[in-house]
Amino acid sequence: MLTLIVGGFFGDEGKGKISAYVSLAKSYDYAVRTGAINAGHTVVFRSRKFKLRVVSAGFVNEKTKLIIPPGALIRLDVFFNEVKELGVENRVMVDYNTGIIEAIHVERERSDSVLASIGSTFQGVGAAMSDRVLRRLRLARDFKELEKYLCDAPFILNKALDRGEKVLVEGTQGTFLSLYHGTYPYVTSRDTTAPALLSEAGIGPKRVSEVIVVFKAYVTRVGEGPLDGELNYEEAVKRGWIEKGTVTGRPRRVAPFNFELARKSIMLNSATQIALTKLDALFPEVKGVRSWDKLPSEAKKWIEEIESVLKIPVTLIGTGEEVEEIVDRTRELGMEL
Ligand code: GTP
Ligand code: IMP
Ligand code: MG
Numbered sequence: 050m051l052t053l054i055v056g057g058f059f060g061d062e063g064k065g066k067i068s069a070y071v072s073l074a075k076s077y078d079y080a081v082r083t084g085a086i087n088a089g090h091t092v093v094f095r096s097r098k099f100k101l102r103v104v105s106a107g108f109v110n111e112k113t114k115l116i117i118p119p120g121a122l123i124r125l126d127v128f129f130n131e132v133k134e135l136g137v138e139n140r141v142m143v144d145y146n147t148g149i150i151e152a153i154h155v156e157r158e159r160s161d162s163v164l165a166s167i168g169s170t171f172q173g174v175g176a177a178m179s180d181r182v183l184r185r186l187r188l189a190r191d192f193k194e195l196e197k198y199l200c201d202a203p204f205i206l207n208k209a210l211d212r213g214e215k216v217l218v219e220g221t222q223g224t225f226l227s228l229y230h231g232t233y234p235y236v237t238s239r240d241t242t243a244p245a246l247l248s249e250a251g252i253g254p255k256r257v258s259e260v261i262v263v264f265k266a267y268v269t270r271v272g273e274g275p276l277d278g279e280l281n282y283e284e285a286v287k288r289g290w291i292e293k294g295t296v297t298g299r300p301r302r303v304a305p306f307n308f309e310l311a312r313k314s315i316m317l318n319s320a321t322q323i324a325l326t327k328l329d330a331l332f333p334e335v336k337g338v339r340s341w342d343k344l345p346s347e348a349k350k351w352i353e354e355i356e357s358v359l360k361i362p363v364t365l366i367g368t369g370e371e372v373e374e375i376v377d378r379t380r381e382l383g384m385e386l
Contacts, residue, residue, distance in 0.1 A: 050215045051252065052077075052386060053260045054324075055243045056223030057314040059270040061292070061301060062263040063326030065090025065106040067365060068219040069372045071261075072107030075386045078214040079114050079206060080107025083249040084221025084239065085122035086150065087172040089295025093370040100295050103131045104141060105219050109372060113217075118202045119146035120239075120249025122177050125192065144202035144251075145190040150177040167235050168272025170297050175238035203251025210256055218246045224262075224314040235274025243318040259386060261365070262320035264311055266327045269301040278304040289330055308358055315359055322384055323359065325352065326367035335368045341376055 052071065056062045069092045072080050082105035090101040094109045103123050107113045115137055117123060123143070132141055154173030158164050164175065180186040189195050206216055220241060225231045227241040239245065243260050247253065270276045271294045280303050285291050290303045314320070329336045332348045341349070344366075352363050364384050366376040379386045 050258045050385070051210060051218070051256045052216070052258060053218050053220070053243050053246050055220040055246060055260065055262055055318050055320070056241060057262040057264040057318070057320070057323075058223045058268045058307070058310060059225050059276070060088065060222035060241075061269055061271070061295070062223060062265045063324075063367055064219055064221070064263050065092045065101060066326065066367060066370070066372055067261065067263050067324045068217060069094060069106040069109045070365065070375050070377075071386060072105075072110045072113050072217055073372065074377065076215065077107060077110065077113050077217045079116055079209055079216045080105035080110075081116040081118050081202070081206065081216065081218045081250050082106075082221070083118060083121055083218060083246050084241070085172070085174040086124055086127050087170040087174045087237065087296060088221035090219075090221070091295050091370075092372060094372045096371075099135065101131065102296065103128050104135060104137060105217070107217055107219065108135050108137050113140070115141040116200070116202050116206065116250075117141070117143045117147050118250040119144040120245075122148040122150050122174055124150045124173070125194065141198060142200035142202065142205070143189045143195055143198045145188065145199050147189040148177055148181050148186050149189060149192060150174065151187070154180070163234070166273065168274075170272075170294075172296065178238040206250060206252055207256075210252070216252075218250050218252070220246050224317055225310065230317050232274045235272065243320070259322055259384070260318055260320045261322045261324050262314055262318050263324045263326060264306070264314075266306060266325060266331045268304045268307050268310070270304075271297070271299050271301050276302050276304050277307060277310075280304060311355075311359055315361060320361060322362055322364040322386075323355065324365040324367070325355065325363050328366050329368050337374050338368045339374070339376060341378055341381065344376065
């Protein structure tokens with residue numbers, strides 16, 4: 050079984066938490082983290098907070114093997130620190146062709162006026178990506194210190210699927226930060242949609258079982274670019290919607306849930322299920338609730354409206370920061386995960 054987890058808005062929808070839950074509760078054999086170190090996934094697991102920039106949030110399941118695919122871009126120091134902090138040395142693998150970001154890429158971005166104008170995270174990702182396009186980026190296979198982690202990720206993942214094992218591919222950022230489908234030029238340096246997750250991992254489209262699009266109960270955006278219905282800072286604080294970026298610490302801009310964007314996102318990703326995070330930010334009384342029956346009727350009504358407008362089921366509902374603070378409706382809705 051192959052499941053893709055993709056961001057439906059502008060990133061930071063909570064893919065990390067959803068990926069952690071799915072890997073743990075549905076016993077995934079492999080978890081693949083696409084994208085690069087500009088994206089941070091926050092995972093709160095059994096009272097510990099992890100900020101992940103390289104390794105999939107699926108690490109919370111100790112049996113899950115962790116793959117960094119050829120389309121990802123990592124930095125060696127970030128990789129080694131994270132692997133050590135998580136204690137996953139024996140189950141993390143890096144593809145031979147994974148791109149490596151070096152100090153020179155970060156330096157090059159710092160003096161770039163276009164990147165400054167779009168509110169880049171300045172992590173060197175775009176500079177490294179452009180070197181890759183020009184065929185001058187060094188890859189994981191060029192670094193002796195990575196030797197013991199190197200693997201052929203597409204081969205491993207396709208073989209696992211042949212054996213009937215479960216593979217999860219975790220996206221980074223969101224659909225409207227996509228280089229092709231986003232609000233260009235206010236976008237990141239890669240395609241962030243479901244088809245791109247497959248291409249980064251080296252798996253073909255016919256193998257996909259489920260595509261979970263993650264929406265937060267409201268929309269957030271860091272950096273510049275259009276944000277319809279944006280609330281001013283005071284209103285965002287009043288509603289309790291203010292968040293800080295995982296990598297840069299910048300406050301996130303906020304707007305109410307956007308059905309038009311959600312509809313487009315479902316189309317671009319061929320999404321089959323919705324994971325809706327932070328329901329507790331809209332309805333504080335749902336904090337920690339784990340069953341549909343215990344949700345207040347107002348909250349249930351809102352979710353049913355989402356399903357009736359968007360025409361796919363809301364299978365996972367986040368009710369708190371902790372990985373296990375979730376309402377899991379997959380079984381009652383007859384959906385596989
Ligand atoms: P990117 O790849 O950078 O787009 O990140 P992401 O989608 O993994 O999201 P990120 O972790 O950066 O931001 C989501 C924030 O919401 C984190 O602080 C999570 O801990 C938090 N979060 C996720 N789900 C829930 C939820 O259901 N309730 C609450 N209260 N917080 C949540
Ligand atoms: P860059 O890709 O780091 O150059 O950033 C380009 C744009 O994408 C900026 O608006 C960033 O704020 C945004 N961005 C990059 N990574 C993330 C992320 O992980 N979450 C949310 N926004 C991001
Ligand atoms: Mg993030």
